[in-house]
Amino acid sequence: MAGTGDYDALDYAVSLEYRSASKDMAGTTTLKARATQPLSRFALDFGGGTVDKVTVDGQQARFETREEKLYVSPHRLARGAEFTVTVDYRVTRDNGPEGHGPWREIEDGFAISPQTHQTMHHVFPCKNDIADKATFTITVTAPARLTGVANGDLVETTPLAGDRAARKYRMVHPMPAADGQIAVGPYSRLTHEGPDGVTMRDVVPTAQVGQLRETLARTDDQLRWQTARLGPYPFGTYGIFAPLGAVGPYESQTMSTIDAATLASGPADYVRAHELNHQWFGASVTPKTLADDWLAEGHAHFYGAWYEADLAHPGSAEAFADSMRMFYGMDQNLRDTEGPPAAPKPISGQIQRAGGALALYALRQTxxxxLFEKVERAVVGRFKDGVLSTADYLKTAREVSGRDVTALLTDWLYAKKTPPMPxxxxxxxxxxPA
Known part of the structure; x- marks a missing residue:
């Protein structure tokens, strides 16, 4: 077999080496995996560079690249066998003629800004399947005057010859390969102990540390607000990466990427609450398929709008309802152009966010x-570090609420016409308009 579904990814070790004034980076990715059927050939996703060498369990393996796939032919692997594949490669930070790649360049450095779930394979060889999560170690080597950045916990900084340094980050909770962040630039790390012992870690431009400290301090309260509604924060570390240049906003495990200009211009409370919520719905509990992405985007939109309304009018149900009413007014237009939240057309934008949020609000109203909070806490507890389908959410909502809410949610998620709001x-x- 030659698909990427013939094995389960278990753990990645990704190393990238940045050099100033060059868009080429040397890289090594080591993937530990388990064969789900006998394998004499398997594939990784990779479309961003040139492969130099591949080994499987320490033995050099034959390989070929074609149409953003790296096909590897190792010794035959039995079903259930665990194996290790190591790929040495060179990746070029080039977004192509249409600019659809993930690279965002600055004067001396870069950051990742995925446009879809399908772009991280331009950074390193991987199994680019949002339902196949693995643990990660990411090592970024760069000039010592710059900071290598990745999501997870910084576990080691190693000085190297030539005034360079390697920074190693570890994520012990599994994540999809598409959800990472890797960057290099003139950044500083700011850390303190946050609510419930969570390590708060922000990475910001060194020249803007003083300017951004006050707005970054708001994150502690945002974390308290969300844990009060969803239960404990699912990871040990959280913070904002504020890159130079136009990047994001988007979330990766333990880190929200919101560019420095956005943070410097104001508090960005909705955006920050939205991205923070993705640590529960997106990073810890990951949608099983792209059609299930309303579970991530709808939740983030729902809690982001709720937080913003609560910030302006603490405890006011009317303020939150006003926000939902605005989304409701747009819903039929969105369904007509983009389809329903859980069955969007191939090109989708707002329906999974606004329509998904309305489905959650309708459930809460019902x-x-x-009981709504019990449902939400049950979902994040049962599916922590795993994947969640729409069917899983409907089943959990029915079981925990004790109400048959399947028809209600099915209408909100799949109907062509906007249902009445309870x-x-x-x-x-x-x-x-016609």
Missing amino acids: VGPQ GHPDWKSDAA
Whole structure:
């Protein structure tokens, strides 16, 4: 077999070496995996560079690259066998003629800004499947005057010859390969102990540390607000990476990427609450397929809007309802152009965010705030470090609430027409103009 579904990824060790004034980087990726069927050939996703050498369990293996796939022919692997594949490669930070790649360049450094779930294989060879999560070690080597950045915990900094340094980051909770962040630049790390012992770690431009400290301090309260509704934060570290240049916003495990200009211009409370919520829904509990992505985007939009309303009018149910009513007014237009939240058309934008948030609000309106919170906490507890499908969410909501909410949620997630909002019969949603 030659697909990427013939094995389970278990652990990655990714190393990249940045050199100033060059867009080429030497890299090594070591993947530990388990064969799910007998294998004489398997594939990794890789479309960003040139492969120099491949070994499987220490033995050199034949390989070929074709159409953003790296096909490897090792010794035959039995079903259930664990194996290790190491790829030495060179990657070029080139986004192609249409600019669809993940690279964002600065004067001396770069950051990653994925456009879709399909771009991280331009950074390193991987199994680019959002449902196949693995633990990660990422090592970034760069000039010592710069800081190599990755999500996870910084576990080691090694000075190297030529005034260079290697920084190693470790993620002990599994994540999809697509959800990483890797960057290099003139950055400083700011750390302190946050709520419930979480290590708060921000990475910001060194020249803007003083300017950004006050707004970064808001994260502690945002974390407290979300844990009060969802339960314990799922990881040991959290913070904001504020890169130079136009990057993000987007989330990766333990880290939200929000560019320095956005942070410097204001508090960005909705954006920050949205990205923080993705640590629960997206990073810890990962949508099983792209059609299930409303579970990540809908939750982040729901809690981001709720936090923003609560910040302006603490404890006001009316302020949150006003926000949901605005989304409701747009919903039919979005369904007409993008499809329903759990079955979007191939090119989708807002429906999984706004429509997904409305589905959650309809559930809360139906079962009440207390049962809704029980459902949410049950979901993040049962599926921690795993993947979640729409069917899984519907089943959990039904079991925990004790109410048959399947028809309600099915309408909100799959219907072509916007359903009536429970408790708000006066709300109207406009269709797209003919």
